[in-house]
Amino acid sequence: MDSAATTSPSTHSISGLALRVDSLVKEYPGVRALDGVSLDVRPGEVHAIVGENGAGKSTLIKTLAGAVEPTSGTITIDGETYERLTPQLSRALGVAVIYQEFTLFPNLSAVDNVFLGEFLTKGLVLDRKTMTAKAEALFRRLGVRIDPHALVETLTTGYQQIVEIAKALSKDARLLIMDEPSAPLTSSEVDAMFAIVDALKREGMTIIYISHRMDEIFRLADRVTVLRDGAYITTVETAATTRNELITAMVGRDLNDEYPVRTNAIGEPTLTVEGLTGNGVEQISFQAHAGEILGFAGLIGAGRTELMELIFGSVKPESGTVDLHGRSVLSVNPAQAIRNGIALVPEDRKRHGLVLEFSITQNISLPLLKGMSRLGTIPSAKEDRLAADYMRSLRIKAPSGHEIVGNLSGGNQQKVVLAKWLATDPEVLIFDEPTRGIDIGARHEIYLLMSELAAQGKTILMISSDMEELIGMSDRVVVLREGVQQGVLERPDISQENVLTLASEGELV
Structure with a gap:
């Protein structure tokens, strides 16, 4: 591998690592995934990289991780310049990537996952005592208590992510790249992840943070780099820009209203659910109307997806009714639900859609x-x-x-x-987290499509953990808490405060 040392004052830090990318190009047959990208990451900062899907973010990450060889350009880390990295060299230089889809072995323990590939030994025997102690120390450093011997498959998604971070820290990572880290997490787990990012930053860790969520960018990042169609667009101080300016830079056009203004009249009731019980929910009752987007809100374990599984026939209810225009559409399987005019756009499109x-x-x-x-x-x-x-x-x-x-x-x-x-x-469309993991431009198009469907008289049930999305798209919101319906908020009363109060406390003051 070719390498030529150069010195750049902006690439040195007290931690010994920062990053500069110069004129990076990656070409595939007929596609230029990276088109001369240049950027620098300051030591100890949280540097966000944003852009629509296809902007080049994933290719850039894989190049830094050594998984993709660039066509041309250079990468400078800790004052050393490389024309390409290998996975081994990238790890040796202190680069670690936390991918959106975890790279853990679910049937192994947390401690085994942390040290996988680099087990500590005493002679020819695994030094489990030392590994356990070091894993416990890493978890304490991240502010959590995880049983090192617990199987990863028994851990929550948030704890699994922490195991991934601990694995990176165990290998002396100094540049941590986080790819859509909040995508699989609940709101409470996202708060815990924020606290970890803050703590690592205080330690002097350099972090590249990739996310489609603007609120996270403005909460965590010191600077933001925008990529579009494989090309570098701009880098700005987060405090010196706005949400709309970033979105415009990302999509190359002005999205005046992220949430479309809907003027269609809400029609007569179409779907009537009465006393629906089973699959972790109890006595759920509501009506949804033609042309309406009815939102469903709740914290982790509230039972929103479980309710939709009953309506869609994925799980048989214990009791209750589901009627469409007064005709029973209580389905025993999804095929029957489809024949009855009900469709489900699932949360995990890759596994279930x-x-x-x-x-x-x-x-x-x-x-x-x-x-x-x-x-x-x-x-x-x-x-x-x-x-x-x-x-x-x-x-x-x-x-x-x-x-x-x-x-x-x-x-x-x-x-x-x-x-x-x-x-x-279908007459009834269920959207479960319709824009999770989708960039801002595609998200706007999904919103437009949902609005067009409502204008056509379709009935839409929408589960969303994104509070802005819930407020921006819903005509009414049904709030669940631990499988029990807490109330239905009409349009004038839909606010973050009211939703969270019902979702966490069960009643409005």
């Missing part, structure tokens, strides 16, 4: 295969026309309907899930 190895066309036509088949075969021309229509109307960005869904950005994957269900012509 898509077949990643299938094409866009194949995913969109999946729920319709029985109706489309002729003598046991599916007319490909009909499939192609269906996919082309939805790709055009939903503005799905891909070369063709034959593109593998796993290759698409998060926002485009979400649109494919939506297209799949719209093709069934």
Whole structure:
């Protein structure tokens, strides 16, 4: 590997590490994923990198981690300049990446995951006593108590993330790259993660923080770098910019209203749920109207997703009724729910909403295969026309309907899930965390699509843990707490304070 030492005053720090990237290019056949990106990260700062899906953030991370070899450009760490890094060299230089999808082994203990690949030994025997003591010290450093011997699969998502961070710290990481760290976390776990970032910053850790969530950027970051279409756009001091300025830099246009102004009238009641009980919820009752976006709020364990599983037929209820226009649509399985005019856009689109190895066309036509088949075969021309229509109307960005869904950005994957269900012509659409892990531009498009569906008279049930989204998109909000319905907030009363009060205390003052 080529390396040539250069000296740059801005790349030195008391911790011995900071970063400079110069004219970094990464080309794939027909695609320039990084287009001459240059940026520097100051020692001891939290430096956010933002941009839409496809902006080049993931490629940049993988380049710094040594997983991707750049076409050209240089990376300078601790005063040493490299034309490329390998995973081993990156780790040796103190670079560690906490990916959005954890790299833990669920059937191993926390301590085994922390030291995996670099176990401590006494001679030929594992030194479990020392590893346990060091793991406990790392967890104390991060302000939590985790049993080192607990299997990772028994830990909450927040604690699993802390195990990932402890693993990085055990390898003397000095530059920590966090890729969408809050995406899988509950609101309380996000607060705990913020506290850890603050603590590491006080220790002098240099942190690159990647997130689609603007509130996190302004809460944590000292500076923000914006990438767009693989190119560097700007770096600004967080205190010297605004949310709208960042969004405009990210998408290359002005999004005047992040949440569309909806003028459609709310129609008659369509979906009526009475006394629905089971799957961890009790006696849930509400009505949803044609043209309405009915939000569902609650803290972890509130039972929002569990309620939707009952409505969608994924789980059989113990008691209660679900009616659509006075007709029972209490479904025993999702297939029956689809026939009854109910569709579910799930929270985890990769696991429950898509077949990643299938094409866009194949995913969109999946729920319709029985109706489309002729003598046991599916007319490909009909499939192609269906996919082309939805790709055009939903503005799905891909070369063709034959593109593998796993290759698409998060926002485009979400649109494919939506297209799949719209093709069934549902009357009720359930959105479970509709914009989780989606960039600001794609999120705005999803909001526009939801508003258009409401204007067409569809009934939308929306679960969201994003308070701004919940307030910005909902006509009314049903608040749950530990499986019990606490109230329904009408539009004038929807506020963060009222939602959190009902979700945590059960009643408004």
